[in-house]
Structures are given as C-alpha cells and as structure tokens.
Amino acid sequence: DLESMRHLVSWQTVLHEALTENRLLLEFQPIRRVSSPDHTRMFEALARVRDRDGDMHSAAHFIDTAEYTGQIAELDKRVLADILKVLADPLTQDCRIAMNVSGRSLGTPGFTEHFERELAAHRVDPKRLVFELTETAAIAEMARARNFIGDMKRLGYSFALDDFGVGFSSFSYLKHLPVDMLKIDGAFVRHLASNREDQIFVRAIVQGARELGLETVAECVETREVYDLLTDIGVD
Numbered sequence: 001d002l003e004s005m006r007h008l009v010s011w012q013t014v015l016h017e018a019l020t021e022n023r024l025l026l027e028f029q030p031i032r033r034v035s036s037p038d039h040t041r042m043f044e045a046l047a048r049v050r051d052r053d054g055d056m057h058s059a060a061h062f063i064d065t066a067e068y069t070g071q072i073a074e075l076d077k078r079v080l081a082d083i084l085k086v087l088a089d090p091l092t093q094d095c096r097i098a099m100n101v102s103g104r105s106l107g108t109p110g111f112t113e114h115f116e117r118e119l120a121a122h123r124v125d126p127k128r129l130v131f132e133l134t135e136t137a138a139i140a141e142m143a144r145a146r147n148f149i150g151d152m153k154r155l156g157y158s159f160a161l162d163d164f165g166v167g168f169s170s171f172s173y174l175k176h177l178p179v180d181m182l183k184i185d186g187a188f189v190r191h192l193a194s195n196r197e198d199q200i201f202v203r204a205i206v207q208g209a210r211e212l213g214l215e216t217v218a219e220c221v222e223t224r225e226v227y228d229l230l231t232d233i234g235v236d
C-alpha cells in the first residue's frame with residue numbers, strides 16, 4: 001500500500017545517506033559464558049544508523065528495507081570493515097566478535113570473495129570472528145548459505161544460526177547447515193521463568209544441540225531468575 005511504499009522510500013534514503021556519510025555505527029552486546037570459565041570476552045556487533053537529526057535507529061527499523069532494496073550487501077560489507085578495525089586494536093586482543101550476515105547478501109555477486117579478501121588482508125585470526133545467519137534467511141537461501149558457510153569454515157571461521165526455534169522443523173535444517181552454535185530465539189527465553197512450555201522447548205534445544213556437538217547461546221536474558229534457569233538447563 002501507499003504507506004508501506006512511503007516507509008520503504010524513507011528508509012532507503014536514510015540508509016543511503018548513512019552509508020555515504022559514514023553514519024553507520026556499531027554497538028557491542030556482551031555474550032557471557034556460563035557453563036565454564038573463559039577469559040575470552042565475546043560480543044555481538046549490532047548495526048545502528050544515525051539519521052540527519054542525530055537520532056539513533058536499531059536494525060529492526062531498517063533491515064527489511066535494506067534487504068528489499070539490495071542495500072544489505074553494502075551494509076554487511078561496512079559492518080565487516082568496522083569490526084576489522086576493532087579487532088586490530090591492541091586493547092581488544094582478547095575479544096571475539098559475532099556479526100550478522102544477511103541471507104540476501106549471499107546472492108550478491110562477489111560478496112563471499114569480498115569477505116575472503118578483507119579477512120586475508122587484515123590477517124584476522126579465525127577464532128576471533130563468528131558469522132551469524134538468521135534461521136529464516138539461511139533457509140530461504142539454503143544453497144547459498146551452505147556455500148558461504150563451507151567456504152568460510154575451510155578458512156577456519158565459525159558460524160552461529162541466529163533466532164533458532166522460530167522456523168518450522170528447525171532441527172531438520174541442521175543436516176544441511178554445518179553451523180557451530182545455536183542462538184535460541186528470545187521469544188522462548190524472555191518469559192522462561194513463568195512459562196513451562198518455553199522451559200520444555202529450551203531444554204529440548206539444548207539437549208539436541210549437545211548431542212550434535214553444538215554450543216548454545218540464549219538471547220534476551222534480562223533477569224537473574226532467567227539466567228539461573230538457563231544455567232540449570234545447561235545453556236553454554
């Protein structure tokens with residue numbers, strides 16, 4: 001409809017300006033290991049855009065537009081460039097960073113090759129960078145996702161399947177996507193303390209992941225009660 005088109009055009013413009021005027025920023029969300037002591041600090045890089053008025057916007061506002069217009073590939077390339085600068089800083093040598101890669105970007109000619117060139121040029125230790133693909137995007141672009149994962153894993157990089165659990169028959173896709181980590185969708189975590197169904201579901205994911213040799217990460221952990229429950233369940 002007309003309102004949707006206005007929204008699309010508006011965010012397309014905001015994104016274009018942010019990319020050309022260097023107003024794309026990263027925030028880093030900590031990922032905390034609970035199952036065993038680990039001295040490596042881990043973070044997820046989250047893209048933010050500052051508009052002309054100085055207001056900051058999370059990816060939830062612009063990611064759909066970026067994927068629809070094809071701007072997402074440039075966005076992912078820019079995020080990688082900014083992460084490489086962070087990893088090169090002597091103060092971050094004990095840090096590991098996870099970054100999101102859109103399934104739509106994988107269909108852009110030369111995208112994988114660009115990533116490989118940049119990583120080689122900056123001599124990034126593969127242990128320090130994790131790529132995240134959302135479950136729905138990976139399923140929609142299954143062949144390309146498999147190729148990208150295969151190419152990057154040969155270079156030693158790790159992969160996480162983001163928002164795990166929201167897709168139908170989630171576990172069946174793991175036969176085709178050789179990831180190392182499952183990120184349990186926040187919809188199953190946010191009300192974990194008061195929702196028995198969520199507890200059953202999260203236990204099933206953790207058990208299945210353990211049997212497959214995969215690590216688990218819970219999203220949206222916002223209270224001590226939920227944190228303790230997840231520790232009891234065995235989330236990594």
